[in-house]
Amino acid sequence: MHAIQVQGLTKRYGDVTAVDGITFSVAPGGTLGLLGGNGAGKTTTIAMLLGLLIPTAGSIRILGHDMGRDRFAALARMNFSSPYIALPSRLSVAENLRVYGHLYGVRGLEARIRELAAQLDLTGLLDRPSGNLSAGQKTRVALAKSLINRPDVLLLDEPTASLDPDTGDMVRGWLERYRRESGCTVLLASHNMAEVERLCDSVLMLKQGRIVDSGSPPELLDRYGRDDLEQVFLDIARRGTVAA
């Protein structure tokens, strides 16, 4: 059984097609990167996977649950992080984690908060209002929130956007280790090609709502004759796929 199985997923807003019949799957424990320029359909795809958006057509199964009929069962075993969605800034870090711990029904919540705080270097920040933190600290808090329920499927929308290179590298290293140790399935949308290359074992290249190419990072580099994914991305963005 695939952890994520998407079939013919389509989202149209009137005459505009944001996502156009995409089909893909992610095996348990796999990490899939969604790559594409602005307006390629990455965020729309993630929103549909999370049940925030109802597809025009197609189906989504996550951990065996049909997201159209039974999304809450899947959502309890998923989580999500995005720098574009904030946590209440007046609440302390611990209070925010406590809120989401309750929403996700986490057992041994206080111990879990302490564990995550220790792992993500947040122990000294637990009583600080979330709004008073630096961008890097907020990202780590958002990451802690997204891991509070030990998700089986983790969706990350540009997890290191707006971070300095050092903090970004720390977060990527932590994600890499977490995935290896937990066996969690990860879907990652990013503009950071080095990040995708480092974290993902397969990549979907999206353009205008369609999958224009896919494969593991080494396969894509080989196919396009390039040294890094950024060059592959530019090839696709400017000229189209190899096949095209």
Next chain:
Amino acid sequence: MTGGTASRGSLRRIWGLTYRHLALYRRSWPRLLELMYWPVLQMCIWGFTTSFLVGRAGSTAVVAAGALLGGVLLWEVALRSQMGVAISFLEELWSRNLGHVFVSPIRPWEMVSALIGISVLRMLTGVLPAILLAFLLYAFNLFAIGPVVVLFFANLMVMGWWVALGVVSLILRHGAGAEALAWSVLFGLTPFSAVFYPVSVLPAAVQPIALALPSSHVFEGMRAALDGVVRWDHLAWAVALNIVWMAAGIWLFAAQFRQARLRGALLSIGE
């Protein structure tokens, strides 16, 4: 999953969202002060006004003063209940947190339950000091009406909730542009709610509108109760109308929530 496990899960999620708002108020004294500010201010203004009228008009004004103060206090119950739900929803929107809430396993009805719970706490925090003030400054005891006052409270709270569901639905439909309604919408119903005067005072054409609102029946009942008569017919109408309007509010909320999911508005609703 057993029924008991599911119920515990629901209660935990409802508590999670309730805790989020309690934590917010614990850290924000201006928000706490704001809860009490208007009910207490209203009570001061109308209390002094009735004191003045009683001093001028004598014993005949005493009955009117009771109706006026009772009306002010009970209408605050509806107002604070409505604002409690609508503003708590807006707090999620202002903090750009809705996306996180809606991708958690919380069901829409659990979210509404949490908002209602918070609304009850907000209403009690705002209205109880005003009730105490009315007793201390003007010797007006709302509870002297009798146990029936609890039913008046309950009906006005429920009315506040369905009006708030309508407001939240409009926010889901039109975004933050509709947020001003969270403060103003119930004031628009005040003239039809017969808060300070009987429905019979209204023009004949307007009376059906008044009678379609639970609040007008509550206030007719309150005036009768101040005269020592419990009007069960008015209470029955208030309960029945609340059931109908609440069902309509829930339907509207569910429809607009689905529409928001179709339009992708849950992520961009704050804009």
